[in-house]
Every structure is written in structure tokens, then in C-alpha cells.
Amino acid sequence: MTDHALLLVNLGSPASTRVEDVRTYLNQFLMDPYVIDLPWPLRRLLVSLILIKRPAASAHAYASIWWPEGSPLVVLSRQLESAVRPLWPHGPVAMAMRYGAPAIEDTLVELARQGVKRVTLAPLYPQFADSTTTTAEQEVRRALAARDLKLQVQVLDPFYGQPEYLDALAASARPYLEQGFDHLLMSYHGLPERHLHKTDPSGSHCLKGADCCQKAEGAVLERCYRAQCYRTSEGFAARAGLRPEQWSVSFQSRLGRAKWIEPYTESRLDELAAQGVKKLLVMCPAFVADCIETLEEIGDRGREQFIAAGGDELVLVPCLNTHPQWVSALASLAGKASRLL
Ligand SMILES: C=CC1=C(C)c2cc3[nH]c(cc4nc(cc5[nH]c(cc1n2)c(C)c5CCC(=O)O)C(CCC(=O)O)=C4C)c(C)c3C=C
Ligand SMILES: [Fe+2]
Ligand SMILES: [Fe+2]
Numbered sequence: 001m002t003d004h005a006l007l008l009v010n011l012g013s014p015a016s017t018r019v020e021d022v023r024t025y026l027n028q029f030l031m032d033p034y035v036i037d038l039p040w041p042l043r044r045l046l047v048s049l050i051l052i053k054r055p056a057a058s059a060h061a062y063a064s065i066w067w068p069e070g071s072p073l074v075v076l077s078r079q080l081e082s083a084v085r086p087l088w089p090h091g092p093v094a095m096a097m098r099y100g101a102p103a104i105e106d107t108l109v110e111l112a113r114q115g116v117k118r119v120t121l122a123p124l125y126p127q128f129a130d131s132t133t134t135t136a137e138q139e140v141r142r143a144l145a146a147r148d149l150k151l152q153v154q155v156l157d158p159f160y161g162q163p164e165y166l167d168a169l170a171a172s173a174r175p176y177l178e179q180g181f182d183h184l185l186m187s188y189h190g191l192p193e194r195h196l197h198k199t200d201p202s203g204s205h206c207l208k209g210a211d212c213c214q215k216a217e218g219a220v221l222e223r224c225y226r227a228q229c230y231r232t233s234e235g236f237a238a239r240a241g242l243r244p245e246q247w248s249v250s251f252q253s254r255l256g257r258a259k260w261i262e263p264y265t266e267s268r269l270d271e272l273a274a275q276g277v278k279k280l281l282v283m284c285p286a287f288v289a290d291c292i293e294t295l296e297e298i299g300d301r302g303r304e305q306f307i308a309a310g311g312d313e314l315v316l317v318p319c320l321n322t323h324p325q326w327v328s329a330l331a332s333l334a335g336k337a338s339r340l341l
Helices: 019-030 040-065 072-087 104-113 130-146 163-178 193-199 218-223 225-240 265-274 297-308 324-337
Strands: 004-010 093-097 118-123 152-155 183-189 247-252 279-283 313-316
Touching: 004 072, 004 104, 004 130, 004 324, 019 040, 040 297, 072 093, 072 324, 093 104, 104 130, 118 130, 118 324, 130 152, 130 193, 163 225, 163 279, 163 324, 183 225, 183 265, 193 225, 218 225, 225 247, 247 265, 247 297, 265 279, 265 297, 279 297, 297 313
Parallel strands: 004 093, 004 118, 118 152, 183 247, 183 279, 279 313
Antiparallel strands: none
């Protein structure tokens, strides 16, 4: 069978580091109701306010990490697409971005033109969030309806606790752990607390008590981003043989004034330096590919902050990118999701 495609989807980047391109990208991204989940008039107002200053600041940050071939996130996602291709004998492998290019709609049209009948959608986010997983799937469904494409779609669920993913994460981080360190911080992308309350199926779980998310199970765990981040961290720590005091979890990239999930990475960097941590390793397991959030926010600004607070060295552990064990894990997880393996 060669008519079953694998479609990898990640978040997307601006077309270039020009302020205008960054504004266009941020507008598309932040006007997504799964990202800024306010009624349209309020969302429009808030995003317009954000778009006054943010595009110039973000353009500056993107320029500091941009590669000659383009945005690291896009370049690495293309490399992943090429690396997975030989491991997917069922049909074409394609990569699309939720915002910017290559667009999901154009990619699906092209797959249909090639004779594809079934698509396994792999949103490249280990942990579930409406602002990533749900919006990627909804955009696929919207595009299929808009272009009247008769493709059957299967979706790879968030793989935060899948042994293949955790084993790959452990293998990719091993050389960095072996160099020695005082503490490992697992810094995940943050979310407004409101998003967790909205997706909590029990209506009474999330953020009730200090270890509420650590204890989540069943349907609650399946919809709690924060709980899934802790599961990934525990699975990783067990594989890496880390003792509880050697690692901790934090959440980065807060935007706006609303309360986001804690602890914040910025606060943890100061606390760890104050506690005498000299060599800090930072991993970012919410991202499977390095991007502005890992390279600039942690690798540049985070490092500066940690050293200013008294630390000696911050080592950023690269994301999974195209690590061979991750490439096989992805092919295997997607194959199982499609019931092809
Ligand atoms: C990994 C999961 C991600 C979640 C959850 C997420 C939620 C989320 N993000 C913003 C705002 C921004 N995110 C930005 C960049 C960005 N975010 C993710 C992933 C998640 N976001 C990635 C992979 C990237 C990198 C893109 C790249 O080109 O490298 C940005 C843009 C950069 C900047 O200006 O800082 C914004 C803005 C919100 C509001 C949100 C949840 C509501
Ligand atoms: Fe983000
Ligand atoms: Fe929770």
C-alpha cells in the first residue's frame, strides 16, 4: 500500500526576520481562538495591542538565532521529514506548519493530487494542549472540508508517556548528563492557567493543591498539559537514573498579564543559582525541535540570567531534532496510530 501518507505538523515560524513578516505570523498565530481563547472582539483588541511592540522585539530575537537556510524550527522539521521517509513505506511523508509555510491546506491538496487516500497526522507535540494539538487537528479537518478532499485521517495522540519517546529523550540527553552537572531543569512551554481549567474534564482537578497535576490519572491526565509534563519528566528521570533532588520542572515563555502555570523558568533560574547550583543543564521536552523558545529564550537570555544570578554555566541540551532513536520512535508511534504496524 503506498497511498497512506504521514503528515508531520509543527507550529511554524515567520517567513523571515523582517518585522513585517513577524507581525503577519504573530497575527495569524495569536488570532487562533485555540491560542488566545477570548471572544473575537476582545481577541482582536488584545492581539492588536500585542502587535504594537512584540513584532520588533520578536524579530530581533529571531534574527539572533536564524540560520542561513531559514528558521531553525522549519529547517529541523524538514530534516526530520527526510529522516523519517525511509522508515515509512506506506506512502509519502510530508511536513506542514500550523502557521506560516508550508501551510497544512496546501500540503493536503498536494497529497491528494499524488493519490493519497489516508493520512496519519502526527502533531509534533509530546504533551496535549488546545493551543497546539487541538488546533493542528482542527486545521486539518477545516482544510479537508474547504477543499472537499476525501482523505481518511488518523491522529497520533500526545506521546508524553510512550516508552519509545522517553527512551529517545534519554538517549539524546545521555552525553550531556555524562559530562556532569549540579542540577537538571526541565523547562516546558507554559500555558495560561485558564487553558488547563477549560480542558479539565472533571471540572475540579487542575491546580488544586501543590501536587494535584502529579497525581492526575485517567481522563484528567489525558487532558492536563501540566500533568503530562510531569509524567514526561518522571519517565525521563527514571530512565536517566536521576535522584529526585537532581532535577526539577518549570514553565517558560509567559505572554501577557494572565496567570500562567508555575513554577516559572525565570524564577527557577534565580532560585537555583541562589541555592549554589553552578553547572545547570536545561532540557526543553515540550519541543521536539530546537526553536526560538529553546535557542534564544533559554540558550541566550536564560544563560545570561543564570550567570548574572551567580551560576557558572548553563548547558542547553538540544531537542530531539533528528536523533536516530527519535526518528525510529516517531515512525513506530505513527505506524501504531495508523494500525499499520
Ligand atoms: C510546545 C508547545 C507549545 C505550547 C503549549 C504553546 C503555547 C502558546 N504559545 C504562545 C505564544 C507564543 N509562542 C511562540 C513560539 C513558539 N511556541 C511553540 C510551542 C508551543 N506554544 C513553539 C514551537 C514556538 C517556536 C516558533 C519558532 O518559530 O521558533 C511565540 C513566538 C515567538 C515570540 O514572539 O516569543 C509566541 C508569541 C501562547 C500565547 C500559547 C498558549 C496560549
Ligand atoms: Fe508558544
Ligand atoms: Fe492538572
